[in-house]
Amino acid sequence: MAYLDWDERMGIGHEVIDAQHRQLVVLINDLAEAAERGAERRELGQLIRAFCDYSSEHFSTEQGLMDSRDYPEYFQQVDGHEECSTQALDFYREYINGRDVSLRDFLVFVATWFQEHTMRVDQTLRKYLKKKAASAPATP
Numbered sequence: 838m839a840y841l842d843w844d845e846r847m848g849i850g851h852e853v854i855d856a857q858h859r860q861l862v863v864l865i866n867d868l869a870e871a872a873e874r875g876a877e878r879r880e881l882g883q884l885i886r887a888f889c890d891y892s893s894e895h896f897s898t899e900q901g902l903m904d905s906r907d908y909p910e911y912f913q914q915v916d917g918h919e920e921c922s923t924q925a926l927d928f929y930r931e932y933i934n935g936r937d938v939s940l941r942d943f944l945v946f947v948a949t950w951f952q953e954h955t956m957r958v959d960q961t962l963r964k965y966l967k968k969k970a971a972s973a974p975a976t977p
């Protein structure tokens with residue numbers, strides 16, 4: 838059983854963004870699976886790093902999209918993304934420095950953050966993009 842199940846409500850109806858959201862679910866599950874089977878600290882560190890790198894790539898893609906569509910709630914999104922990035926990077930740093938930090942707590946944080954963010958904050962973007970597409974002049 839996956840640690841975090843994909844839910845269609847985690848998508849926003851945009852091909853690139855939705856593929857990235859799906860990939861973030863995969864990365865969270867990879868980390869949970871490795872933790873469950875008792876993988877070595879080195880492998881777990883690489884998986885935490887993979888989540889940090891890919892989420893930051895996703896945030897910049899999403900922010901680029903919002904910027905190009907004049908999304909009014911851009912800064913609320915940036916705040917949310919920064920909260921996740923800061924926590925994930927802080928955890929990664931502590932983890933690779935051998936500190937006694939809880940991977941279980943980290944997984945709960947990222948899975949909860951991801952669900953709440955995609956199913957609530959990103960959904961406002963979905964509605965906005967849909968409205969914008971409907972009011973866009975037809976291309977000749």
Ligand SMILES: [Fe+2]
Nearest residue numbers: 858899955959
């Ligand atoms: Fe997103």
Ligand SMILES: [Fe+2]
Nearest residue numbers: 899914954959
């Ligand atoms: Fe977002």
